[in-house]
Amino acid sequence: MQKSEAIVSVADAPAQLEGLLELMRRHDVVVTQEDGVHVGHFPSGQAHLSASAERVEMRIEAPDMTALNAIKLELTGSLTYVYGQELNIDWSGGTDVRTPLPKLCVLTVQSVEQLTPHMRRITFSGDNLIRFAENSNLHMRLAFPDGAVDLPLPMVNGRGRVVWPEGAKMPVLRKYTVRKVDLESGTVAVDFVLHDDAGPGSRFAAAARPGDVIAMIGPGGLTAAAADWLLLAGDETALPAIGRILEGLPPTARGVAFIEVAGPSEEQPLVRPDGFDVKWLHRNGAASGTTALLIEAIRAADFPAEGSVFVWAAAEFEAFRSIRTHLRKERGLSADRQLVVAYWRKGSTEDEMGKAH
Ligand SMILES: Cc1cc2nc3c(=O)[nH]c(=O)nc-3n(C[C@H](O)[C@H](O)[C@H](O)COP(=O)(O)OP(=O)(O)OC[C@H]3O[C@@H](n4cnc5c(N)ncnc54)[C@H](O)[C@@H]3O)c2cc1C
Numbered sequence: 001m002q003k004s005e006a007i008v009s010v011a012d013a014p015a016q017l018e019g020l021l022e023l024m025r026r027h028d029v030v031v032t033q034e035d036g037v038h039v040g041h042f043p044s045g046q047a048h049l050s051a052s053a054e055r056v057e058m059r060i061e062a063p064d065m066t067a068l069n070a071i072k073l074e075l076t077g078s079l080t081y082v083y084g085q086e087l088n089i090d091w092s093g094g095t096d097v098r099t100p101l102p103k104l105c106v107l108t109v110q111s112v113e114q115l116t117p118h119m120r121r122i123t124f125s126g127d128n129l130i131r132f133a134e135n136s137n138l139h140m141r142l143a144f145p146d147g148a149v150d151l152p153l154p155m156v157n158g159r160g161r162v163v164w165p166e167g168a169k170m171p172v173l174r175k176y177t178v179r180k181v182d183l184e185s186g187t188v189a190v191d192f193v194l195h196d197d198a199g200p201g202s203r204f205a206a207a208a209r210p211g212d213v214i215a216m217i218g219p220g221g222l223t224a225a226a227a228d229w230l231l232l233a234g235d236e237t238a239l240p241a242i243g244r245i246l247e248g249l250p251p252t253a254r255g256v257a258f259i260e261v262a263g264p265s266e267e268q269p270l271v272r273p274d275g276f277d278v279k280w281l282h283r284n285g286a287a288s289g290t291t292a293l294l295i296e297a298i299r300a301a302d303f304p305a306e307g308s309v310f311v312w313a314a315a316e317f318e319a320f321r322s323i324r325t326h327l328r329k330e331r332g333l334s335a336d337r338q339l340v341v342a343y344w345r346k347g348s349t350e351d352e353m354g355k356a357h
Pocket residue numbers: 139174175176177178190191192193194195196197198199200201202203221236237238240241288289342343344345346347348349350351
């Protein structure tokens with residue numbers, strides 16, 4: 001068994017520890033108590049956590065260094081997040097040991113299929129895909145070498161921090177949806193929109209060949225909550241998520257999906273419950289990210305008067321904003337009955353969009 005400990009000096013340590021425990025629970029870590037000490041049961045090991053007035057004490061153990069560093073990464077990141085400023089966390093022992101980043105999967109392109117003129121399905125082979133098969137976590141980040149010859153792979157150091165090979169050109173990260181996982185063949189499929197003004201994600205998809213290597217980090221993100229009636233809405237970037245949500249619904253599910261695409265040639269056959277309508281909205285020559293098709297369809301939709309409702313929507317930033325405002329102000333839908341997300345922003349790369357929010 002590998003062990004390490006750290007004593008961190010912080011103001012109001014009991015409150016910081018409470019915040020840390022809350023975050024761990026939200027990340028599905030079971031927390032119990034033993035003799036006044038909190039014990040976090042991570043998939044890879046355990047953490048014993050306690051606080052005095054100005055010190056948080058963390059003692060961790062795991063079967064090997066990879067598992068130990070994974071716990072350090074989680075605790076270091078979470079405590080820093082809770083505290084709201086950089087912390088110098090000095091873990092004892094083995095601090096120069098670098099181990100693979102947990103949640104990272106190396107993917108190799110296996111096949112490329114043109115689903116519609118602007119949608120390309122790329123099937124990748126990779127190891128340990130099981131966690132991406134959960135229907136509750138739809139999304140992940142892809143790391144593209146974008147110009148570098150080899151994809152540099154990040155590691156975790158013994159201080160619980162992510163480190164990159166020295167001198168490496170950083171890969172570019174973009175968010176995508178896990179469209180399908182086939183655990184038997186060890187493959188994962190991602191549907192890429194081939195858009196104008198292509199960035200690293202779209203560029204990679206347009207040129208992908210069997211044997212190309214990228215990395216996948218995750219999964220993360222939320223799906224639609226269960227409800228008596230479900231409204232799904234999105235443009236083509238949300239089509240992979242809508243397709244996956246529809247496939248995962250029980251046969252009795254009822255609702256409607258509004259999907260904005262360029263035109264009829266971008267429609268896809270979608271497996272869905274009998275009680276679910278799919279309505280395709282065509283831009284008919286207008287550029288993506290410039291229409292009000294989604295908000296108009298949602299505004300005109302008949303929400304059932306009885307039973308629970310959930311709205312899941314993802315689209316360009318302006319569409320996202322109008323949908324969110326409509327649901328809050330005109331429909332009075334509470335925050336726990338909706339998940340509305342901006343998937344991209346016209347005129348901004350994903351990095352610029354991230355900085356703006
Ligand atoms: C949680 C989540 C899941 C997502 N899932 C998917 C998915 O499964 N498939 C998918 O294709 N996309 C998906 N997206 C959207 C995707 O991340 C963005 O479109 C991203 O900007 C693409 O990266 P890029 O490198 O091609 O372009 P960037 O470098 O980010 O941007 C370059 C330029 O292209 C423009 N642009 C970006 N996207 C589009 C678009 N769709 N149409 C027209 N112009 C665009 C930008 O405004 C910018 O001007 C998802 C986004 C999120 C947040």
